[in-house]
Amino acid sequence: MLISPLQRDRLQYKPKLPGMLRHGISEISVKEGAETQSVADQEKIKALFPNTYGKKEIVFEKGQNTSAAKKQVVGVILSGGQAPGGHNVVCGLYDALKATYKENVLYGFKGGPSGLLEDDYLIFDDEYIDQFRNTGGFDIIGSGRTKLETEEQFAVAAEVCKKHGITAIVIIGGDDSNTNAAVLAEFFAAHDTGVQVIGCPKTIDGDLKNEDIECSFGFDTATKTYSELIGNIERDANSAKKYWHFIKVMGRSASHVALECALETQPNICLVSEEVAAKKMSLSQIADYIADSVEKRAAAGMNFGVAIIPEGVVEFVPEFSALIKEINELLAGAKAEEFNALSSWKDKYTFIENGLSKEAMAVFAILPETIQQQLFLERDPHGNVQVSLIESEKLFSAMVKAKLDERKKNGTYKGKFSPLHHFFGYEGRCAFPSNFDADYCYSLGYNAFMLIQYGYNGYLSKISNLSKPAEEWVAGGMPITKMMNMERRHGEDKPVIRKALVELDGKPFRYFAEHRDQWAVETAYTYPGAIQYYGPDEVCNLTTRTLALEKGL
Ligand code: FBP
Numbered sequence: 001m002l003i004s005p006l007q008r009d010r011l012q013y014k015p016k017l018p019g020m021l022r023h024g025i026s027e028i029s030v031k032e033g034a035e036t037q038s039v040a041d042q043e044k045i046k047a048l049f050p051n052t053y054g055k056k057e058i059v060f061e062k063g064q065n066t067s068a069a070k071k072q073v074v075g076v077i078l079s080g081g082q083a084p085g086g087h088n089v090v091c092g093l094y095d096a097l098k099a100t101y102k103e104n105v106l107y108g109f110k111g112g113p114s115g116l117l118e119d120d121y122l123i124f125d126d127e128y129i130d131q132f133r134n135t136g137g138f139d140i141i142g143s144g145r146t147k148l149e150t151e152e153q154f155a156v157a158a159e160v161c162k163k164h165g166i167t168a169i170v171i172i173g174g175d176d177s178n179t180n181a182a183v184l185a186e187f188f189a190a191h192d193t194g195v196q197v198i199g200c201p202k203t204i205d206g207d208l209k210n211e212d213i214e215c216s217f218g219f220d221t222a223t224k225t226y227s228e229l230i231g232n233i234e235r236d237a238n239s240a241k242k243y244w245h246f247i248k249v250m251g252r253s254a255s256h257v258a259l260e261c262a263l264e265t266q267p268n269i270c271l272v273s274e275e276v277a278a279k280k281m282s283l284s285q286i287a288d289y290i291a292d293s294v295e296k297r298a299a300a301g302m303n304f305g306v307a308i309i310p311e312g313v314v315e316f317v318p319e320f321s322a323l324i325k326e327i328n329e330l331l332a333g334a335k336a337e338e339f340n341a342l343s344s345w346k347d348k349y350t351f352i353e354n355g356l357s358k359e360a361m362a363v364f365a366i367l368p369e370t371i372q373q374q375l376f377l378e379r380d381p382h383g384n385v386q387v388s389l390i391e392s393e394k395l396f397s398a399m400v401k402a403k404l405d406e407r408k409k410n411g412t413y414k415g416k417f418s419p420l421h422h423f424f425g426y427e428g429r430c431a432f433p434s435n436f437d438a439d440y441c442y443s444l445g446y447n448a449f450m451l452i453q454y455g456y457n458g459y460l461s462k463i464s465n466l467s468k469p470a471e472e473w474v475a476g477g478m479p480i481t482k483m484m485n486m487e488r489r490h491g492e493d494k495p496v497i498r499k500a501l502v503e504l505d506g507k508p509f510r511y512f513a514e515h516r517d518q519w520a521v522e523t524a525y526t527y528p529g530a531i532q533y534y535g536p537d538e539v540c541n542l543t544t545r546t547l548a549l550e551k552g553l
Helices: 005-012 042-048 086-100 113-117 126-130 151-164 175-190 219-240 256-265 273-278 283-299 318-330 335-341 345-355 358-365 369-377 392-410 435-453 507-521 545-550
Strands: 028-035 056-062 073-078 105-109 121-123 168-173 196-201 244-249 305-310 419-424 459-464 474-479 484-489 492-497
Touching: 042 484, 042 492, 056 435, 073 086, 073 113, 073 151, 086 105, 086 126, 086 168, 086 435, 105 113, 113 151, 151 175, 168 175, 168 435, 175 196, 175 492, 196 435, 219 244, 219 256, 219 305, 219 419, 219 435, 244 256, 244 392, 256 305, 256 507, 256 545, 283 305, 283 392, 283 507, 305 392, 318 345, 318 358, 318 369, 335 345, 345 358, 345 369, 369 392, 392 419, 435 459, 435 474, 507 545
Parallel strands: 073 105, 073 168, 168 196, 196 459, 244 305, 244 419
Antiparallel strands: 028 056, 056 474, 105 121, 459 474, 484 492
């Protein structure tokens, strides 16, 4: 098979483990800390997790390994969207498992959680796994979005584990997948299956973080990849001086990705969905905010700029989410057929006009026609609007153009406005992991095996002190129930890991807020360039600005 020189070279890279995991396996001992409590709703969570609640947090340290000598047969699952470094979690897990006992076995369930339910798997060996070391992607076993959440599914999972003699399952996923890992762990414990469950924190969105998880893996590489591209576009914009670039970046709901890219590249505009919601901004106010920057820059002779739009922003605009709710109701059940039977957009528009409230119609009416049509024509299997498909970068540039046209008529704006649109998401999810993600992920996997070997169940593999060199990282585990609270989901109260949105009083946002007025008018772009894998530490081993600011660096 033909592989690129970088790929060949990365296969040889030796990921760095935390200092405390660098001794031989026989010299890794465990230190138990205090018993834990869930972050909120303690009584309710305790009642739902009688077997796994309140366990102790732990760290590993140098010492005599006292874990039971038993053969381990482990199953691993990749869950949800791709994130750079996933392969290294599997490699770290495999290496620790084989270093402990050569007869240990690692199963990889294919295509996500459904692989476990369908008993679709491969068994790893050196030859297979060595092709994937330090590479991006999840193609080692594939991923999927099936949720493991019902008792029936858990019973099937228990049967599959029994059939293969599986002693532990490692679930690599985001907040939902790790929530489900905790519920599965409780089920396995309650039914005395003897199977342990360990979670690993993954998502490029960066919204699986809390006092125990400093960052989810993949965020570092994905944001560095987008920042490289945004920096390149900024330089092009500043060279050609004729386009305004509207760049949507992934992040299903939280704006961590957009904010990190803004900290790295200092664009003229970056919307932060959490702020939009807190200030209850309307679409028109957001468009005015961007148009102000366009106008001021035009007045200084700069008819170009860069605006970053977080993928999930429209859902945070109160009037827009109210509109979506009404559209979903309008087309519920039989009414969808009536709507679909109308042949022209004009007839459909009249149907919409008659069906929406005055307030919702006022919002609908200001949207560009392509977006109006997207809201009605591209719907999910339940008939709901697919908000993630809305091209918000085009929505805002069209609304800004309308604002500028008005301002032109009033004589306040005399510039030229030529927008271009981009969406960066898939470009970053499977990039070669940065050194940080390669090291972090390998450590998460290696550490997950140590948790298994020491008999822990319902724990998250935890590596912390991440803003320091890997030697100083701290390896250990945290009961997943500690991160849970009760939330209303689909009309029911459910125990879940809280999704971490951007904190408006947090240091990364505050830094951005202190500088953005200047960036909006001046050309203060910074150009991060491509991820570097070789060279001085400050070029190739630094993690994100978000983490650095959070740690006060
Ligand atoms: P996870 O939360 O599963 O890590 O996925 C996040 C994400 O990459 C989002 O940023 C994006 O909105 C979504 O996945 C895209 O999903 P899909 O791969 O199904 O198109």
